[in-house]
Amino acid sequence: xxxxxxxxxxxxxxxxxxxxxxxxxxxxxxxxxxxxxxxxxxxxxxxxxxxxxxxxxxxxxxxxxxxxxxxxxxxxxxxxxxxxxxxxxxxxxxxxxxxxxxxxxxxxxxxxxxxxxxxxxxxxxxxxxxxxxxxxxxxxxxxxxxxxxxxxxxxxxxxxxxxxxxxxxxxx
Amino acid sequence: xxxxxxxxxxxxxxxxxxxxxxxxxxxxxxxxxxxxxxxxxxxxxxxxxxxxxxxxxxxxxxxxxxxxxxxxxxxxxxxxxxxxxxxxxxxxxxxxxxxxxxxxxxxxxxxxxxxxxxxxxxxxxxxxxxxxxxxxxxxxxxxxxxxxxxxxxxxxxxxxxxxxxxxxxxxxxxxxxxxxxxxxxxxxxxxxxxxxxxxxxxxxxxxxxxxxxxxxxxxxxxxxxxxxxxxxxxxxxxxxxxxxxxxxxxxxxxxxxxxxxxxxxxxxxxxxxxxxxxxxxxxxxxxxxxxxxxxxxxxxxxxxxxxxxxxxxxxxxxxxxxxxxxxxxxxxxxxxxxxxxxxxxxxxxxxxxxxxxxxxxxxxxxxxxxxxxxxxxxxxxxxxxxxxxxxxxxxxxxxxxxxxxxxxxxxxxxxxxxxxxxxxxxxxxxxxxxxxxxxxxxxxxxxxxxxxxxxxxxxxxxxxxxxxxxxx
Numbered sequence: 293x294x295x296x297x298x299x300x301x302x303x304x305x306x307x308x309x310x311x312x313x314x315x316x317x318x319x320x321x322x323x324x325x326x327x328x329x330x331x332x333x334x335x336x337x338x339x340x341x342x343x344x345x346x347x348x349x350x351x352x353x354x355x356x357x358x359x360x361x362x363x364x365x366x367x368x369x370x371x372x373x374x375x376x377x378x379x380x381x382x383x384x385x386x387x388x389x390x391x392x393x394x395x396x397x398x399x400x401x402x403x404x405x406x407x408x409x410x411x412x413x414x415x416x417x418x419x420x421x422x423x424x425x426x427x428x429x430x431x432x433x434x435x436x437x438x439x440x441x442x443x444x445x446x447x448x449x450x451x452x453x454x455x456x457x458x459x460x461x462x463x464x
Numbered sequence: 465x466x467x468x469x470x471x472x473x474x475x476x477x478x479x480x481x482x483x484x485x486x487x488x489x490x491x492x493x494x495x496x497x498x499x500x501x502x503x504x505x506x507x508x509x510x511x512x513x514x515x516x517x518x519x520x521x522x523x524x525x526x527x528x529x530x531x532x533x534x535x536x537x538x539x540x541x542x543x544x545x546x547x548x549x550x551x552x553x554x555x556x557x558x559x560x561x562x563x564x565x566x567x568x569x570x571x572x573x574x575x576x577x578x579x580x581x582x583x584x585x586x587x588x589x590x591x592x593x594x595x596x597x598x599x600x601x602x603x604x605x606x607x608x609x610x611x612x613x614x615x616x617x618x619x620x621x622x623x624x625x626x627x628x629x630x631x632x633x634x635x636x637x638x639x640x641x642x643x644x645x646x647x648x649x650x651x652x653x654x655x656x657x658x659x660x661x662x663x664x665x666x667x668x669x670x671x672x673x674x675x676x677x678x679x680x681x682x683x684x685x686x687x688x689x690x691x692x693x694x695x696x697x698x699x700x701x702x703x704x705x706x707x708x709x710x711x712x713x714x715x716x717x718x719x720x721x722x723x724x725x726x727x728x729x730x731x732x733x734x735x736x737x738x739x740x741x742x743x744x745x746x747x748x749x750x751x752x753x754x755x756x757x758x759x760x761x762x763x764x765x766x767x768x769x770x771x772x773x774x775x776x777x778x779x780x781x782x783x784x785x786x787x788x789x790x791x792x793x794x795x796x797x798x799x800x801x802x803x804x805x806x807x808x809x810x811x812x813x814x815x816x817x818x819x820x821x822x823x824x825x826x827x828x829x830x831x832x833x834x835x836x837x838x839x840x841x842x843x844x845x846x847x848x849x850x851x852x853x854x855x856x857x858x859x860x861x862x863x864x865x866x867x868x869x870x871x872x873x874x875x876x877x878x879x880x881x882x883x884x885x886x887x888x889x890x891x892x893x894x895x896x897x898x899x900x901x902x903x904x905x906x907x908x909x910x911x912x913x914x915x916x917x918x919x920x921x922x923x924x925x926x927x928x929x930x931x932x933x934x935x936x
């Protein structure tokens with residue numbers, strides 16, 4: 293069931309020209325009773341995001357709590373040896389959700405003012421955005437806040453508004 | 465927008481809370497809060513006041529989500545979310561930075577007088593008076609605008625502070641009007657400046673009257689603190705002819721610069737130096753081919769992202785190419801890729817908005833439609849520019865083709881011409897890092913970029929953008 297929702301969400305919310313491509317969505321796998329199957333995005337060998345599925349205890353329905361658990365799993369790292377997209381020891385300080393389907397995730401501030409390298413920055417931003425949208429029904433966009441503040445960018449990606457998931461930076 | 469459908473229930477709830485509140489307040493640890501129904505004791509801890517109690521006094525329903533650790537106060541159609549320990553809140557989809565942190569003490573949440581006021585405002589209530597004698601009342605708030613005038617090369621900037629709201633801008637001959645969504649007032653007299661003839665506030669709008677020789681060049685926002693800027697310039701003579709005396713101009717943007725090194729190799733080579741060398745060589749080749757090429761930076765200096773596209777807009781460039789070198793946590797990642805602006809709806813909206821502001825386009829409906837059409841045409845042309853660049857790079861030896869992609873880059877937002885961002889290779893890959901630093905590789909890359917840009921400029925596609933009439 294959760295995979296159906298995930299598939300629909302990613303198909304509907306993905307970047308324009310990829311949105312209609314069902315191949316971009318992982319093969320549905322039914323979760324066992326009392327569990328949920330998460331799809332998280334880590335860094336593959338060529339620097340693009342790669343999906344990793346894992347089974348976790350059933351996720352809460354409430355958006356904010358669900359987002360926190362998804363991010364806890366993402367920040368906890370890959371279980372299949374994929375690289376972490378996090379450029380620093382990121383922690384989640386707060387999560388907010390509005391009624392329009394946007395989630396605001398406040399992350400701890402980095403030691404350096406920016407993230408070097410477009411691939412590194414895209415992996416950082418969209419590992420979070422894609423993971424949250426893929427696993428949280430009703431969430432359409434994610435805005436990253438850093439150190440309790442809205443930021444324009446941590447490099448060159450525009451963070452001034454909620455971002456929709458981007459499948460262009462994900463391995464096919 | 466505001467619904468008062470729940471107002472009757474809110475009044476009943478308020479009455480119940482008012483009746484119960486005195487019983488809940490501990491002697492000596494409370495202040496009398498003046499409310500429309502009379503004084504009510506509200507708990508305090510030092511300089512902090514019980515925010516949940518204040519919210520409930522407005523009639524708001526306050527809920528707590530234990531798993532998320534956040535509170536939600538709902539009053540009618542309005543909602544505020546906040547988390548103890550933080551100083552952020554979300555009110556009706558807008559992010560608020562609170563004056564101070566929220567602390568959970570016992571079953572309630574305490575914060576400073578200012579923090580309490582900030583959380584009450586989105587619900588239509590205000591907290592006035594003093595921390596010792598607060599006055600809680602329904603809001604008829606007016607945002608107090610503070611206008612300052614800053615002189616800079618090329619004109620005067622009127623900086624509007626005192627509000628986080630972004631106004632709609634409309635221009636008419638000799639005037640510019642900022643339309644806010646709440647009533648406003650001037651917090652200080654209009655600064656004296658020969659470029660300004662006066663200011664008139666009416667409800668939620670302020671109109672600045674300009675000197676006869678002045679016009680709005682552009683408007684934009686600044687962060688931290690939030691400010692809105694109107695850049696004025698002397699009225700430009702209307703020639704009706706595009707001012708490109710030397711043929712088409714392209715703007716080449718070497719990424720980063722100054723203290724911003726960009727990505728670095730293991731040996732310390734900096735992205736900013738590699739891309740400057742490639743950009744210079746690209747520009748030289750374009751010039752030799754009869755195409756005017758300008759660099760956003762000629763040397764190792766820091767330039768803001770917005771300034772880079774603004775320069776291209778000012779020059780009415782026919783193409784904008786931002787040159788970068790990539791890096792990834794995956795050390796084996798290699799190859800070149802080219803990006804153009806994301807087609808995501810919100811990104812598109814942002815880009816359109818930025819583009820209009822950068823050229824000072826009016827909010828006239830016909831003009832907006834023309835800009836939308838031009839933007840879509842530019843997006844298609846940007847895709848063609850990116851494809852042309854990527855194809856030329858792919859023809860070079862030892863270049864892995866990573867394709868053409870889309871993402872919402874700040875440096876591409878607001879470009880009013882076809883724009884692309886190229887990543888020449890991975891400085892985080894040890895082999896590519898060595899190659900990217902050689903003069904031979906840099907020259908090959910520059911030749912490929914120059915050929916691609918020249919081909920793009922000289923081969924107008926079916927996507928050729930129609931610039932809105934009347935824009936410079």
